[in-house]
Amino acid sequence: MNKFVVVDLETTGHSPLKNDKIIEVGIVVIENNEITDTRTTLFNPKIPIPPFISNLTGISDRDVEDAPLFNEKADKIVDIFKNSYIIAHNVKFDLGFLNTELAANGRDRLTNPVLDTVELSRILFPQAPSYKLGQLAEHLDIHHDDPHRALSDAYVTAKLFLKLMDKLKTLPYETIAQLLKLEKLFISDLHEILSNRIDELAFATTAPEELTIYQGLAFKEATETKIETPNLNQSFGEYLDGIYETNGSMEKQMKGYEKRTGQREMSELIFDSFQANSHALIEAETGTGKSLAYLIPAIFEAVKSNQRLIISTYTTQLQSQLLEEEIPALRRLIAIPFQVALLKGKSHYISLEKFAYELHDSSNDNYDIALTKAMLLIWLTETDTGDIDEIQLPSSGYFFYHKISTDAEGKVEPFSPWYSKSFYQKARRKAQKADIVITNHALLCTDMFNDYQFLPAYEKVIIDEAHHFEETASHHYGMKLDYNNIQFTFNQIGRTHDGKLFSKLVSSYSLTDVDVPLEKWDHLFDQAKYEIDDLFQSLYQYVVSQHKNNKLLSDIGRLQYRLDEEKETGQTWDAIQEMVTRLTFFIRDLIHVLALMEQHLTKKKIMDKYDKEELDGITNTFEDFIDRLELFFFIEGNVPHVKWIEIDTKGTKNVVYLYREPAEVSELLANDFFQSKKSVILTSATLTMKNSFDYIQKRLGLITDRLITKKIASPFSYKNQVQLLVPNDFPDIKYGNIDDFIYATCEAILSLAEITEGRMLVLFTSYDMLKKSYTLLKETIDTGKYVLIGQGITSGSRSRLKKNFQTFDHAILLGTSSFWEGVDIPGDDLSCLVIVRLPFQPPNHPVFEAKSNLLKEAGKNAFMDLSLPNAVIKFKQGFGRLIRSSSDRGIVFICDARIIKTRYGKYFTDSIPDVPISFNSTQELLDKAEEWF
Structure with missing residues (x-):
């Protein structure tokens, strides 16, 4: 079949079952790889078009009043689709609407083979930043004249389909053959297209040059570059002059570069710290250009001393920025050659060996796994790194990925043919030879707490986004265990005859009860599963009963409860501890059965390498569960720890999360890190409170000896770019007027939205308050004009919500906690920032409560030494969302009058750049905002 018909519909809503109707059809016909025909028509839906749809599409009731009814054109539409594939961007939506309308008008439903360009794009362009039609078009350089109109969208979809077919033609025989095995689980009917391509490739003698074919898998093998040994004769001053002064070279090499006074000062300070073997705390306010400021001395120092230097970031977003923007620009600016490597933990890298093995087994494949396998097959022909962060897998695809990450592969001996092909080993080799190794706080802390065995040796390190360093260290010194994870793992392992991991091992070797006590396995397995359910249900009920009067919700709406060893007494707690003991006994007995199985198979010399890895993996997982349960319920340890439980009150009655973290990491960091390294540079836009580094210094365990501190001011003109407005007439929340306060906040948001035309980010400290505000705004807002997006309510990740925000x-x-930082919305996309409450941690937040108690025991003031500095640093992060360049302008509206009325309010205002502050009635502030804009 060589005819492809692309269809796109505009409709009155999302569901034909709710009587939504088609208002426009766009059709594009493709024959012999060329667009041969286009058709479009409006339809009268006989119902009003909602304002939101009119806003989105530009189609009004007036436009369709003289348009034909669907019934009048139905036969012509059916005729166009004869003997063709039906293509759409989300084919279930368009075909579902068409078939509902055809059936309602007495016509047969269309049963053509279908091709879904969303699915095909996910498979064939696995590294695309988004699969929305507009963003895909931009990514693939397809011109889109009139988004959200049927013919324009159909035309773009047709162009996209042709690009997809072109991509298919670049793939080797092995990859197409593997896709053909997975095809039956796809939405798209690809069998004929893939089979034809296989026939064409059958006579090709070689694979594309840059690809390696091994054991039925095609992948790109990155070449390891030969490294020159540079000769660096310059002084650091000459080197800086070459970068900053020579013919305005910075401006030429860096798009949008603005000269920043503090940047060179920061570079010199870092270089001085390296020479003096000192640690440094440097706060570089927004606009300093701190990434370049630390990269410049880091490269010089690493090359000059011939000693590698580590740079650690908290977010992968910053790592990408360093590797894709700053470092390439510096390569063009700096005459000396230097080598940079990115190194992450094993779990980030795909294991080719494990993936090749898993491709042979499709017994447990569902749609998400088939899609994941297909995406990985294409990605392996493109990736140089094998780093899974390069692509977005479907959500349950990550469970499959964990089975094939390098973390899951056990020890690979250097003589194995897979060893030389391993992405992780290549990343390690590259890091060993590099001048600069970029990593993340998580791996830096894992390395630190495991006797420095993961990162190549280093003496000097730069830690960016350093306000997160204490928190990351706490997580890595702690533990987490949750019901979903333990249940999922048990379900993957399974019983003797249910087709899961254990069952496969049994059937592979035709094991019987004589060889291994299989009946005992099933009995123990069922008992363990029963105990898991019982334990987590009991924990759920325990938290609910302890929380009757004290509801503390996390920022994603979970109920939190801190365990206090002295308080947890009585029959219920004793019963819970007995359940844990029983569960660990059952798991130990399961481990014993696995040990007998391994002994039997080893003695017979019949055990396959992959099965041994699988067996060891199950044993290690079980041992890890026992360790975590004992750490949480029984072991105290010599460092004070805080333990807490979170429950998901919206889920089933056993969705429970257990956490354990050290209440204090300063001593651990001082002994394990700062004392053993020559120079640690910690930098961030938010390290000080009222220009003092005392708080962060104490939290991290940095002693004043061998420490340099410096604050680099922002080059932006905040006085001219920002107005900070605080209303003096909001209800005081202290007197229980929460609903009144939320109502006043929502009224202010709506009034400000009129002035700024939306483009507003509202930051909450409480998920509960966000949810109530969202509900109230949804009832009162003009949904035809404004799009309302709520974190935890509107589906999607933080970056997806941000993209949606910028699209409209x-x-x-x-947003709540994660939106207070790391979200860059430059320019006109963001004109107004509303901070609902000052970001104090709730006093009964588990970790916060434990840290407060430790301070009180030491005779310190928990509010001044912990609560206030924490809140000020978070406030500074939130404030920093608004101004991202010298041309940005905007308003910060703070609903919390404590920033003006209380004695500690000055700590907040004195910790941000100097901006005009107005404290007045809401109406006067709104008038001022309107006048200012």
């Missing part, structure tokens, strides 16, 4: 001209985004 008039949008309001409500």
